[in-house]
Amino acid sequence: MEEALRELFLKHFGGPAEAIAPLPGDGSNRKLFRLRGAGRSAIGAVNSDRHENRAFLSFSRHFRRCGLPVPDIYAEDAERGVYLEEDLGDVNLFEYLGANRDRRGLAPGVVDVYRKAVRLLPQFQIAAGRTLDYRVCYPRASFDKQSMLWDLNHFKYYFLQLARIPFHEQALEDDFRRFTDFLLETDRDHFLYRDFQSRNVMVRDGSPWFIDYQGGRKGALQYDVASLLFDAKADIPFALRGELLELYLDAAAELVPLDRPRFLKYYPAFVYIRIMQALGAYGLRGFYERKAHFLQSIPYAVRNLEHLLRTTELPVRVPALMQVFQSMVGSSVLRQYGDAELKLTVRIQSFSYRGGMPTDEKGHGGGYVFDCRALPNPGKHQQYAKLNGRDPEVVAFLAGEPAVARFLGRVYDLIGQSVENYRCRNFTDLMVAFGCTGGQHRSVYCADLLARHLRDKYDLPVEVRHRELEKGEAAVPVT
Numbered sequence: 001m002e003e004a005l006r007e008l009f010l011k012h013f014g015g016p017a018e019a020i021a022p023l024p025g026d027g028s029n030r031k032l033f034r035l036r037g038a039g040r041s042a043i044g045a046v047n048s049d050r051h052e053n054r055a056f057l058s059f060s061r062h063f064r065r066c067g068l069p070v071p072d073i074y075a076e077d078a079e080r081g082v083y084l085e086e087d088l089g090d091v092n093l094f095e096y097l098g099a100n101r102d103r104r105g106l107a108p109g110v111v112d113v114y115r116k117a118v119r120l121l122p123q124f125q126i127a128a129g130r131t132l133d134y135r136v137c138y139p140r141a142s143f144d145k146q147s148m149l150w151d152l153n154h155f156k157y158y159f160l161q162l163a164r165i166p167f168h169e170q171a172l173e174d175d176f177r178r179f180t181d182f183l184l185e186t187d188r189d190h191f192l193y194r195d196f197q198s199r200n201v202m203v204r205d206g207s208p209w210f211i212d213y214q215g216g217r218k219g220a221l222q223y224d225v226a227s228l229l230f231d232a233k234a235d236i237p238f239a240l241r242g243e244l245l246e247l248y249l250d251a252a253a254e255l256v257p258l259d260r261p262r263f264l265k266y267y268p269a270f271v272y273i274r275i276m277q278a279l280g281a282y283g284l285r286g287f288y289e290r291k292a293h294f295l296q297s298i299p300y301a302v303r304n305l306e307h308l309l310r311t312t313e314l315p316v317r318v319p320a321l322m323q324v325f326q327s328m329v330g331s332s333v334l335r336q337y338g339d340a341e342l343k344l345t346v347r348i349q350s351f352s353y354r355g356g357m358p359t360d361e362k363g364h365g366g367g368y369v370f371d372c373r374a375l376p377n378p379g380k381h382q383q384y385a386k387l388n389g390r391d392p393e394v395v396a397f398l399a400g401e402p403a404v405a406r407f408l409g410r411v412y413d414l415i416g417q418s419v420e421n422y423r424c425r426n427f428t429d430l431m432v433a434f435g436c437t438g439g440q441h442r443s444v445y446c447a448d449l450l451a452r453h454l455r456d457k458y459d460l461p462v463e464v465r466h467r468e469l470e471k472g473e474a475a476v477p478v479t
Helices: 002-013 050-065 093-099 108-130 145-160 169-183 222-229 238-253 260-288 292-311 319-329 392-399 402-424 442-458
Strands: 019-022 031-037 040-046 073-077 082-085 190-192 201-204 207-210 217-219 345-352 368-371 429-436 462-466
Touching: 002 019, 002 031, 002 040, 002 073, 002 082, 050 073, 050 082, 050 108, 093 108, 093 201, 108 190, 108 201, 108 207, 108 222, 108 238, 145 169, 145 260, 169 260, 169 319, 222 238, 222 260, 238 260, 260 292, 292 319, 345 442, 368 402, 392 402, 392 442, 402 429, 402 442, 429 442, 442 462
Parallel strands: 345 429, 345 462, 368 429
Antiparallel strands: 019 031, 031 040, 040 082, 073 082, 190 217, 201 207
């Protein structure tokens, strides 16, 4: 096959390939090479699947005619299953992202590439999709019920079973059918890129170029933007995902009438099915084929599920599927695959026992509640009664009480032990609450001091809220 690539190179460029080197493989059976000669370079592909080759080459030529940034196809030999395409360099968006992020977040250049990518996506889906030849789609011309069930069963057998996540087979099958029926209610008359994720976006001169769309077919708009924004190991900030989704919707609305509320009604379900598709692939390549690097994405996918369970609610009832997701989110084993280092956030709040115990907003069902009522109470002194635990006078009073210092020292030790353990296990959330009689003085003071201690010692995100103070005239913001 290398000889076939050399012949294509010679025929196209008029000179021999002086060097040919294999490129790292992806999740497919296709083999890629870089050929160099006469000051020119090209990417050579070897793939025995003629149907997949035909789809990629046809789509590439169509997208080029539409003015979209995809590789130029130089030459092909359909009989031998080889072709030459434009060399877009070595840096994909995933690698560019990794090289340009630190504790402070993503570099502006990375965010700019993402913005360009989501603005260009509707050009593929809608503008170019109108005149695309869907007869060459492979393995199906549409992301229909059959395609969806293939993905869901891959998830069930290659991920859930091999990861030993318990499920009720018939109940899960029933939910799969209800879930796919819900997804099929959407408009599915656009091009669905199918694998629109950071490794399939090359970065050249600060701009995105797109590859690996050979699995494309007709489908819903929601799927591809969900694929990019919930690309597991890319792990882009959730706030940025919201901004990028809005940019995508603005760009799509320029090309087609767009009912945003209807789009957003179905969007979380497409995020779920994309995550399940990816997990099925991680299970097949990682658990079954023993390619360990695929398992490194699992903790990030689990964190994405955790976020969805907390922030969205599906309009379709799928209890068995939701139970599977809850089991995955609650699994410490899944969070520890590979070299993932997920960020732990500690959420601290103060409250009054008169108003009831605080609830666990993240759904973990754990954490700490400390009773501050055994501590000296500034509220019994008239000069402090109308103040709270953030006022200097109250701070000075509590800071001078040895019992408060002893109490907080024990709290620091206990919470520190959990922080260190949770970080090693890739847990993403720890709840701590302090309660007192009125929720104004002791609990507020203790919550603020613990937050300061954790930020100083562990350099981790800490959110603080004071439930009873928020009920006043001006709500105290989360800090």
